[in-house]
Amino acid sequence: MSELLAIVSRDADYYLMLEHILKEAGYRTMLVDIPSEAVATAEDRDAAAIIVDCQPGSPILADIASDLRERGRASDVTLIALVAEKAAYLDILKANVDESFSRPMRPARLLSYLHGAIGNSSSERTSRPVAIFDDMKLDAGGRRVLVRGAPVNLSPIDFHLLSALMGDAGRVLSRAELIGAAWPKNAFVEPRTVDVHIGRLRRALRRALGRDVIRTVPKVGYAIDIA
Template sequence: MTELLAIVSRDADYYLMLEHILKEAGYRTTLVDIPSEAVQTAEERDAAAIIVDCQPGSQILSDIAFSLKERGLASKVTLIALVAEKTAYLDILKANVDESFTRPMRPKRLLSYLHGAIGNTSDETRSRLPPIFDDMKLDAEGRRVLVRGTPINLSPIEFRLLNALMGDAGRVLSRAELIGIAWPQGAFVEPRTVDVHIGRLRRALKRALGRDVIRTVPKVGYAIDIA
């Protein structure tokens, strides 16, 4: 049976869009429009993840994170925040979510993360994933990368950079895009700093995989080589 994802949102149209994307990827979904019932719903229906439509000024995310911890479900249920613009980044950090994505987001990023974090039993879905995913998978809970089952150590920034590149496999991400994904909102980061972290990430992956999978596009940015 495919994994169930509980989506917490009061926006029915947004839920229907997510439902369509996730169903096409082989997941089942259920809408939770009363946030206080999110954890209970996830527990009763054995949901693999709770995806929260997080709006500025809302306490929903922290309340759900606290409830998961209180019920002993924090290690069992993956908590994901879909963060609207102007939502305080500090609030996301305090909630200690497993992963967050700033809206608008590319669906590939969310699907890549879900595949690495909770898997997917759909053979059809797996067949559409780039070949690199056969060798390298993201362990979201442990904040690490597994190469043929063996973990390699990455810094939090390097992990987020890799997550972004794998989520948009084959597309070139600019340094500005990578800064927005891997560093806290509002942080001043020079493009050269991105190059340094990408260089460390590239070397770590090359040692583990035996080949270079990060492609540099001069004056543009970086991409994961999926060939």
Template sequence: MSELLAIVSQDADYYLMLSYILKGAGYRTMLVDIPSEAVATAVERDAAAIIVDCQPGSQILADIASGLKERGLASDVTLIALVAEKAAYLDILKANVDESFTRPMPPERLLSYLHGAIGSSSDGTHSRLGPIFDDMKLDLSGRRVLVRGMPVNLSPIEFRLLSALMGDAGRVLSRAELIAVAWPQTAFVEPRTVDVHIGRLRRALRRALGRDVIRTVPKEGYAIDIAQSM
């Protein structure tokens, strides 16, 4: 069964539009129009993520984040904020969300993040395990990479970078593409910052695998070259 996403919004039209996009990508959706019931509903229905439509002056996001923390679910349920343009960004940061996007946003940004964070397969097993290459695989539910069954210590940004590279193995991803999937939309990230994080990721994988698997393409970007297991 595909992953369920709980969408917290009091705008029915916006929910219908977002639901249409998410269902087209293979997810199931449910509307939570009473914010105070968001956490309980997500837990009851085993939702993989809560997507919050954040309006200026609203305390919804902070309340949901607190509710997840109180239940010990902050690491189990992905919390995503869709931020109205005039919403207080400081409040978003304080809520310690997993990811935030400023509206209006290109749908592919949200879909790319969801694919890396919780998977998109309708098969229950594959939704928790990302692409498997050689001796390396992504554990999407645990947000970690495993090499021969052993976890490799990566930062959240490095994990998202690796997820993007493995999700499109062999293709060269530009720095702009990697910034789009690994950093919040509102963050200003210089191309050099991508190089620094790719360097850390490359070293971590080299220590674990004993070889380099990330290829630098001058003036273009990066690609991952791993023989895929059958």
């Protein structure tokens, strides 16, 4: 059975948007619109994570974090904050959450974190591609990339590079970060080798998409831009 995520929000529309994104990635969700019941509900339903819609001036996150500690569940349930604009970031840090994301948030970043932090046992995740942007889908379980339904042939290293770039879409990743994501641990890789693989990946995606999506930032690294 796929992992269950408890979403704490008083915004039904925002919950429905998250529910759709997470369901497509193979997760189950439940809405908790009474924040004081979030931890008890998550405990009763065996939720793997609590995702909190954090609004400015709201004590909800701190209360949930405190409740998790008091119940001895802080290490068992992943606590994630989705931080609205103008929310006090110091309060987020004090709550000692496992991860936080500023809104507006790229869904790929949240999904990448969830897959790494709690995984997903759902067979749906391994059989259904996760949408990255309009034309391209990345199937992490099947280790394949589809553009408009057609597969793009990539080497294992190039696939890992693309996964890393898409997992933090828009942010520039250094060559060291890409080496850590795409090559075996403790492998010695020259920075120039990264450039060669990125060049090959860029050409493969350009042929499939008809446009460049990988951006080079001189002396810094690479990013993938979602239009």
